[in-house]
Amino acid sequence: xxxxxxxxxxxxxxxxxxxxxxxxxxxxxxxxxxxxxxxxxxxxxxxxxxxxxxxxxxxxxxxxxxxxxxxxxxxxxxxxxxxxxxxxxxxxxx
Amino acid sequence: xxxxxxxxxxxxxxxxxxxxxxxxxxxxxxxxxxxxxxxxxxxxxxxxxxxxxxxxxxxxxxxxxxxxxxxxxxxxxxxxxxxxxxxxxxxxxxxxxxxxxxxxxxxxxxxxxxxxxxxxxxxxxxxxxxxxxxxxxxxxxxxxxxxxxxxxx
Numbered sequence: 001x002x003x004x005x006x007x008x009x010x011x012x013x014x015x016x017x018x019x020x021x022x023x024x025x026x027x028x029x030x031x032x033x034x035x036x037x038x039x040x041x042x043x044x045x046x047x048x049x050x051x052x053x054x055x056x057x058x059x060x061x062x063x064x065x066x067x068x069x070x071x072x073x074x075x076x077x078x079x080x081x082x083x084x085x086x087x088x089x090x091x092x093x094x
Numbered sequence: 095x096x097x098x099x100x101x102x103x104x105x106x107x108x109x110x111x112x113x114x115x116x117x118x119x120x121x122x123x124x125x126x127x128x129x130x131x132x133x134x135x136x137x138x139x140x141x142x143x144x145x146x147x148x149x150x151x152x153x154x155x156x157x158x159x160x161x162x163x164x165x166x167x168x169x170x171x172x173x174x175x176x177x178x179x180x181x182x183x184x185x186x187x188x189x190x191x192x193x194x195x196x197x198x199x200x201x202x203x204x205x206x207x208x209x210x211x212x213x214x215x216x217x218x219x220x221x222x223x224x225x226x227x228x229x230x231x232x233x234x235x236x237x238x239x240x241x242x243x244x245x246x247x
Contacts, residue, residue, distance in 0.1 A: 030215045031207040033233060036200060039240045042247055043193070079145050080160050084167055086200045090147050091156075 020093045022075040024068040027088040028059050040085045041067065044078065069094070098184070099235075101242040107192040110183035118231070119179055122202035123172050129205065137205030141168075171198040189246055196239045203232040 026037070034056055041052035045068060058065040067089075068078050075091050082089035098110040111119065129138045142161075144153035171194035178185040178195065187195065210225045211217055218226070 030212055030217065031204050032200070033236060033240075035240050035244075036236055039244055039247075042244070076145070076156060079156075080164070083141075083143065083145070083160075084164060085197055086141070086204050088143050089145070090143075091145050091152075092147070 021069045022072045023066045024075045028063045029088045099238040101245050106186050108184040116179045136208040140208040
């Protein structure tokens with residue numbers, strides 16, 4: 001007999017009081033090329049070439065860049081897309 | 095590199111590959127399909143980076159929710175590339191299919207680099223010739239695809 005799946009109860013108090021925005025961070029890596037990352041930012045976020053380039057160069061020079069923010073569900077969906085394109089992206093709260 | 099990749103006037107991408115490239119890219123797809131577990135394959139680990147740092151529970155939950163769709167998407171991308179490799183050149187693909195080819199070629203480069211131990215820029219200097227050529231070729235292919243797809247944005 002299969003054991004019932006554990007039910008994860010949300011921490012209501014924590015969720016209710018922690019409304020800090022979620023941020024999507026892209027990290028530098030030595031394999032993805034700069035033109036590729038610029039293209040992905042333009043394609044996924046609709047950023048101008050100028051903004052996509054600025055963010056990409058920030059990733060390259062500073063090691064990371066916050067490329068998007070908003071509600072957790074939105075940021076998680078964007079993180080999934082970046083992972084699908086092979087970018088090293090993580091989610092954090094500001 | 096002998097491949098030719100060009101955006102057409104109707105918004106599609108035309109791709110032609112030399113025989114040796116077809117063989118190599120086919121091997122890359124085989125490599126991706128034969129990946130091991132995250133725990134013991136650096137290539138698999140690179141493709142499955144945690145979405146949350148310092149929060150293993152949230153990272154695991156994210157992976158559990160997304161991994162089915164991610165696998166389906168990656169399988170589909172590989173099929174698109176294999177279909178192109180099996181086509182008479184030039185193969186004409188739509189924008190979304192070309193994005194799939196871009197993703198799978200980049201995926202192959204990431205996995206190969208991870209398995210070759212590329213963690214920082216200076217690691218490239220220690221590559222053997224075969225590894226360096228493979229990464230260079232895939233990089234050129236990504237560059238060409240990115241350039242042509244950028245013209246369609």
